[in-house]
Amino acid sequence: MIRINNLYKNFGSLEVLKDVNCHVQEKEVVVVIGPSGSGKSTMLRCINKLEDATGGEIVVDNIPLNSEANINAIRQEVGMVFQRFNLFPHMKALDNITLAPMKVRGMSKDEAVVIARDLLNKVGLADKADAYPDQLSGGQQQRVAIARALAMRPKVMLFDEPTSALDPEMVGEVLGVMKDLAKEGMTMVVVTHEMGFAREVGDRVIFMDEGRIIEEGTPEEIFNNPKNERLKGFLSKVL
Amino acid sequence: MNWELIVRYLPYLLEGAVLTVQLTVMGVAFGSVLGVILGLARVSPFRFLRWLAIGYIDFFRGTPLLVQIFLIHMGLPQLGIDLGSAINSAIIALTLNSGAYIGEIFRAGIQSIDRGQMEAARSLGMSYLQSMRHIILPQAFKRVIPPLGNEFITLLKDSSLVSVISAEELMMKANVMQGTTYRPFEAYLTAAAIYLILTLTISQLVAYAERRLKTGDSH
């Protein structure tokens, strides 16, 4: 579903990604872990071209990321959920969700509203359709943001630390929604510090450090039998 | 102080004040359209557009309005461009000038919106222009209301400069009153009072609009 080959990314003279190779299969849930500044967000953002890769090749759903037309095509296939939600504050929850399907997919308002209500129901917020983002808690905002991304019927969902900005008591509700998604067979790439989620939901765990993928494997391999010293050090700090 | 004279000339000056308000409203209205375009050009991904906008804004903010008025009213006809009347010249000069300031206001407004908003919109597959139109600009518009109000007040006062090309607004009428009565103090003090009432009214309106937006939360 996603093929990343020899990906390099520099910010000026700072090398943030160095020869990253990563393939994600359909319906696979890949969890990316690693210390702050290791390039996890940057890798994710390269996949839907929020960052321009310096070198290498990215192919999503057999569409190579190499032309303007392809970028918009890929963005429609790839949903993204941000650490800080990034809901549109001037729109109600429902309108946050219906906007892109109407403007990008050319869906009628009625059709988009049906889908949006269905998704709000799915994330447990059926009664919040008319709320503005600042009337919602962080956990509720993030669930609306997930619904907003899902409304485009993406084939892949990218999550960049979706629970890091949340109060602890709200983390569970967002992870719950993500678990449901994984069960339904959504292809997911999740950057997170929630090791419990990685263990339980991840099919594969990738450990990044200093712009490289240092180790990858099943959750059991990574958590119970880490080989790399840096991974061991990292795990001893976060577990 | 000759109150009788002031009362006699008041209707005459108020006629001019009406034109002053009209010129200013048109200047700000057209200038806002121009300003949005300039603001968008200033933040656009195209270097050429950015340079064009910067050049425009630098010129109109870096030269005196008085010079711009003469350039437009007297310079353009020399090139064969006939604007028809002093009032037309005045409207164009005020529009071009305020457009430069309003362009900077919109640039700042657009840039004050969190980067994550554009990223979220783009990640949903919306184009740059769709994201601007539906996500960035609606939020920016709310933030630029206070500085736009200031620009409105500035332009109202600056519009007095078009009296030099004999557009019959408030300042011009005050000049005429002074010329016929030889009572400059009464003439200009009355004009000043009218300007003050107008600017205070505008700042009240802007404060009201701001309060309305605040109580309606940030929506």
Ligand SMILES: Nc1ncnc2c1ncn2[C@@H]1O[C@H](COP(=O)(O)OP(=O)(O)OP(=O)(O)O)[C@@H](O)[C@H]1O
């Ligand atoms: N727009 C940018 N310009 C310059 N440097 C950047 C930019 N974005 C990220 N970086 C740098 O790239 C490196 C990797 O950043 P990235 O955000 O990908 O790390 P991360 O693994 O997601 O970390 P965190 O866990 O803190 O989110 C960091 O050193 C960061 O300072």
Ligand SMILES: [Mg+2]
């Ligand atoms: Mg990050």
